[in-house]
Amino acid sequence: MHEVSIALGMLDELFRIAQENHAIKITRVKLKIGKMSGIVTDSLKFAFDAVKLEHPLLSQAEIVIEEVPLVYKCNDCHVSFNAADIYFPACPECGSGNLQLVSGEEQHIESVEVEI
Amino acid sequence: MCDTCGCDHEQSHTHSHETRTVDVNQSLLKANEDAAVSNKKHFDDKGILAINLISSPGSGKTTLLEKTIEALKDKISIGVLEGDIETDLDAERIRAKGVPAVQLTTGGACHLDSAQIHRGFHSLEHQLHGKNLDVLFIENVGNLVCPSFFDLGEHVRIVLISVPEGHDKPVKYPKAIRTSQVLIISKSDLVQHFDFDLHKIKKDALALNPSLKIIVTSAKTGEGMEEWIDFLIHRLHR
Ligand SMILES: Nc1nc2c(ncn2[C@@H]2O[C@H](COP(=O)(O)OP(=O)(O)OP(=O)(O)O)[C@@H](O)[C@H]2O)c(=O)[nH]1
Ligand SMILES: [Mg+2]
Ligand SMILES: [Zn+2]
Ligand SMILES: [Zn+2]
Numbered sequence: 080m081h082e083v084s085i086a087l088g089m090l091d092e093l094f095r096i097a098q099e100n101h102a103i104k105i106t107r108v109k110l111k112i113g114k115m116s117g118i119v120t121d122s123l124k125f126a127f128d129a130v131k132l133e134h135p136l137l138s139q140a141e142i143v144i145e146e147v148p149l150v151y152k153c154n155d156c157h158v159s160f161n162a163a164d165i166y167f168p169a170c171p172e173c174g175s176g177n178l179q180l181v182s183g184e185e186q187h188i189e190s191v192e193v194e195i
Numbered sequence: 196m197c198d199t200c201g202c203d204h205e206q207s208h209t210h211s212h213e214t215r216t217v218d219v220n221q222s223l224l225k226a227n228e229d230a231a232v233s234n235k236k237h238f239d240d241k242g243i244l245a246i247n248l249i250s251s252p253g254s255g256k257t258t259l260l261e262k263t264i265e266a267l268k269d270k271i272s273i274g275v276l277e278g279d280i281e282t283d284l285d286a287e288r289i290r291a292k293g294v295p296a297v298q299l300t301t302g303g304a305c306h307l308d309s310a311q312i313h314r315g316f317h318s319l320e321h322q323l324h325g326k327n328l329d330v331l332f333i334e335n336v337g338n339l340v341c342p343s344f345f346d347l348g349e350h351v352r353i354v355l356i357s358v359p360e361g362h363d364k365p366v367k368y369p370k371a372i373r374t375s376q377v378l379i380i381s382k383s384d385l386v387q388h389f390d391f392d393l394h395k396i397k398k399d400a401l402a403l404n405p406s407l408k409i410i411v412t413s414a415k416t417g418e419g420m421e422e423w424i425d426f427l428i429h430r431l432h433r
C-alpha cells in the first residue's frame with residue numbers, strides 16, 4: 080500500500096501550500112493520476128480520507144481525482160492515440176512501434192481550494 | 196482566535212472567509228523528489244556512483260552485494276545502505292565482508308525515501324574516516340511495488356527478479372521495470388526446477404522498457420557475474 084505513503088507525503092505538501100497562502104482550511108484537492116502511474120485511485124482516496132481526520136486544516140478537504148488516459152504519439156507518422164495498456168503498443172495508423180508516451184504516468188496535485 | 200473557524204481574528208464572528216483556488220501543478224511526491232535532487236548533487240560532487248537495488252523479498256539483493264564485494268573490494272571503495280523494515284541482519288552480512296554499511300530500518304514502511312538516504316549517507320561517512328567512496332549501493336526494502344515510486348537520487352536503479360518468482364513479474368509490476376535501467380534475472384541455477392521462460396520475461400521487460408539492460412545471474416554457479424561486474428566497472432568509468 081504505497082498509497083498510504085503517498086497520502087502522507089501529500090499532507091506535507093498541503094501544509095506547505097496552506098502556509099504559503101495563509102489558508103485556514105483546505106476544502107478541496109484536485110489530483111491528476113495517470114492510468115499507468117501505478118497509483119490505485121480508490122486506495123489513495125481511502126488513505127487520504129483516513130489520515131486527514133487528524134488534521135483540522137484538512138479534515139474537511141474533499142479529494143477529486145481526474146484519471147488521465149494513456150496516450151501515445153507515433154514518431155513515424157505523428158498521429159496521437161489512446162491505448163488500453165502499455166504492453167506492445169503499436170500505431171493504429173502505420174503500425175509503427177516507435178512511439179512516445181504523451182500522458183498516462185501523471186501523479187500530480189493540480190490545484191488546491193483554500194479558505195483564507 | 197475565533198471559535199467557528201479557528202482563524203486568528205479576536206472576536207467571533209461577523210467576518211466571512213474567502214475561498215480561493217491555488218494552482219499547484221506539481222508532483223504528489225515533490226518533497227521526496229526535491230530531496231532526491233539534493234542527494235544526487237551530493238553524490239555527484241563527491242564522484243560517487245549511487246545504485247538502488249529493488250526487488251521482492253528474498254530475490255537475492257544481499258547475496259548479489261556479497262558477491263560483488265568479493266569481486267571488487269580490492270579494486271574500488273564500496274559502501275552500502277541497507278533498507279529493511281526491521282533488524283540489521285543485512286548490514287551485518289555486508290560488514291562481515293569488510294565493507295562499511297549502515298542499516299536503515301523503516302519501522303513498517305515498505306520503501307526507503309530520500310530523507311532516509313540523506314541521513315544514512317552521513318552516518319556512513321562517519322565510518323569512512325575521510326576516505327572517499329566509488330560506489331554506494333542502496334539495498335531497498337524487499338518490495339516490488341512501493342520502492343519504484345521513490346527516487347533516492349540514485350544514478351542507476353536495478354530491479355532483481357529471481358527465477359522462483361516466475362517469468363510473469365514484469366507485466367505484473369510494470370512500474371518497477373519502467374523506472375529501472377537494469378534487470379537482473381537472479382537464481383538462474385534454478386531455471387530447470389521451475390517452468391521459467393527466459394525468452395518471455397526478456398521480451399515482456401523490453402516491451403515495457405526498450406532500453407533496459409538485462410543480465411541473467413546465479414550466485415550459485417557464478418553465471419553472469421562477469422557481465423555484471425563489467426557493467427559496473429564500465430558505468431563507473433563513464
Ligand atoms: N539457488 C540460489 N539461491 C540464491 C541465489 N541468490 C540468493 N539465493 C538465496 O536466496 C535467499 C535470499 O537471498 P538474499 O540475498 O538474502 O535476498 P534479499 O533480496 O537480500 O532478501 P531481503 O533483503 O529479505 O529482501 C538466500 O537463502 C540466498 O542464499 C542464487 O543465485 N541461487
Ligand atoms: Mg537483503
Ligand atoms: Zn507498500
Ligand atoms: Zn504511425
